[in-house]
Every structure is written in C-alpha cells, then in structure tokens.
Amino acid sequence: MSDVARVIVGVSGSLHSLTALHRAAEEARARGAVLVPVLAWTPVGGERNYRARPCPSLLRAWQQAAGARLGGALEEAFGGLPIGVPMEPMVMRGEPAEVLTALADRPGDLLVISTGRQGLVRGTAHRLLRGSVRRRCLNRARCGVLVVPPSTLHADLRALHRDGVDLRELVAA
Template identity: 80%
Template sequence: MSDGARVIVGVSGSLHSLTALHRAAEEARARQAVLVPVLAWTPVGGERNYRARPCPPLLRAWQELAEGRLEQALGQAFGGLPIGLPSQPMVLRGEAAAVLTGLADRPDDLLVVSSGEQGGLRTGLRRALRRSVARQCLKRARCGVLVVPPSTLHEDLRALHRGIDLRELAAA
C-alpha cells in the first residue's frame, strides 16, 4: 500500500453516493490506497439553531443515526466493509463539502463525490436552495477530485418510479 495514500468518498446513503462509493473502492484498489467513506451530518435545523437551543441527548441520537446510515450504505454497497481493501469509515459533524475538503488535505489524496441528481424540476429547486457539494469540493479541494456521474441504472429506476414500463424503454 502507498504510504498514506487515501481515497476519501462522500457518502449519504443515496443511490448516487453508492455509485460514487463503488467508484472510490475501484480507485483505492488501483492506487493501493485506504478507502475512507465519510458521512457528514449537521443537527436538524442547522448548527445555528442547535447552538441557540442545545440538547446533548438529541445530538447523540443524531450522531448514532448518522453512524447507522453509513453502516447501512456500506452494507448496501458491499455487504459491510469491502473485503481486501483497507477502510476507515468516518462519521463527522459538519457541512458535507467543508468536512470532505478539510479531511482530504494531502496532495496524494483523491476526493470522490457524486454529481448528484441530473435534471428535473425538483432537482433544479433543490439546487437553487443549496449549493452542490460536488461544486463546492471542486472549488475548495487541495487534492484531486473525481466527480462521479449517476449510473445509467438511475434512469431506469426513475422510469420505474414514474410508472413507465422498462420494456418500452428497451424497445425504443
């Protein structure tokens, strides 16, 4: 394994982040690096609201929920930690882009993030309300950043969700 080489990947549990997690594992294997899956979280309502009305038991519950989400994401992606690949999963409190770029601070690190959802009115509204984590990481990172587009399977899943028969897509 390369001395200190790390592939750091943002994980939220979404299908898009699972795609990025798989790609990050491929990169870590190819680079003989440690895979560092990271789930960043903030208190419900944001840090500002929490500081105004702190509640340590609630904070512990949110931390535990975040740990469970990361464990579930690793379970969905690999059935647990990836076999034969050194891994250091982390759950850190803070905004995703700041946490990821703060952690990926070495020149030989690789930061892997999902590009998120593509297109659609709801996606456009979400994007207007909050800036893209991938864009923020590209802007702030001190190492290489790999932005992973959604898998082609995501469109098939969207079609299923909208009630479109996949046989119609295959015939087109």
C-alpha cells in the same frame, strides 16, 4: 501514517452516493490506498438552531443515526466491508463540502463525489442558496477530485418507475 494514500468518498446513502462509493473502492484497490467513506451530518434544523437550543441527548442520537446510516450504506453497497480494501469509515459533523475538503487535505489524496441529486426541488433551492456540494468541493479541494456520474441503472430504474412497473414483481419473477 500521513504518507498512506487515501481515497475519500462522500456517502449519504443515496443511489448516487452508492455509485460513487463503488467507484471509490475501485480506485482505492487500484492505487493500494485506504478507502475513507465519510458521512457528514448536521443537527436537525441546522447548527444555528442547535446552538440556540442545545440538547446533548439529541446530539448523541443524531450522531448514532448518522453512524447507522453510514453502516447501512456500506451494507447496501458491499454487503458489508469490501474485501481487499482497507477502510476507515468516518462520521463527521458539518456540512458535506466543508467536511470533505477539510479531510482531503493531502496532495496524494483523491476525493470522490457523486454528481448529486439533480432536479429535486429541495436540492435546487439549496444549491441556489449555498451552491452544490460538487461545485464547492471542486473549488476548495487541495487534492484530485473525481466526480462520478449516475450509473446507467439510475435511468433504467426511473424509466421503469415512470412506466408504473412494480420492481418487486420483477424481482419475484
């Protein structure tokens, strides 16, 4: 099965990752490839803290929560599974960049990632310490990488939010 084309996409459930997921589904459909949405997770507090105080029942709970988050993201993006695209969703333990680049290891693979959550304080501090997932994927990938910018809808939603518009009222109208 190693000669089957794959489009691997990092999914977190954020609006940015859902945009990348849609684009990855389009790419998979166009290439006749398998769509591999991947949600990478680490134990709460990080691997180092978990190794210091392991708790298998918590580990199982975190794994199940990650699986539910991936299922929720697929439901939000497609209302379930996208029609006409073979899919192999994966939940993998590890840092996102490391998991994605290890998985996207074939020359014919395409790794699809979003630009990420730019401008957030936590994101900024994390990027200073570790570098962005995007940058690490671009530096380490052994296949093609497609970086998907935010949808123009993201800017529209932010503008409405800044203006104090209640989106529930717009939907109800």
